[in-house]
Amino acid sequence: MILNLRFLTGGLVIAAAIGWLMYVGIRETSAYYLTIEEFLPKRETLVGSGLRVAGRVRAGTIAYDAKTLRLDFEIGAFEKDGNVGPGVPVAFTGIKPDMFADGRDVIVEGRYVDGTLRADKVMTSCPSKYEAKLEPPAVS
DSSP states (O other): OHHHHHHHHHHHHHHHHHHHHHHHHHHHHOOEEEEHHHHGGGGGGGBTSEEEEEEEEOTTOOEEETTTTEEEEEEEEEOTTSOEEEEEEEEEESOOOTTOOTTOEEEEEEEEETTEEEEEEEEEOOOSOOOOOOOOOOOO
């Protein structure tokens, strides 16, 4: 009887430990995925939360220091006139992605703190469409 009670107690302790580790792991790695249009109106309610925000790099906002690996830029929403609308500043420390440039679609993963997205990861996305190369007119 005492041996069964020990196994039951040990099993409950192990099950509780596994449950706690799962809870902490999910809480730490979960992140909201939002477009910049969804993020901007509710950004103040998401302060400190894990986020993934998709947007477009605003032209002229990229500042990269190769010595400190500090990358600052802004992301905004693509507008119908071809411009990138108002957005939010992003601060990232790490290697700049290869395809990172003005007007490029990016996904920023991190936390929104003090009016800035503090990025842990910046990913560029491939262009959504490719245009065929124009052939020069035939000479007759």
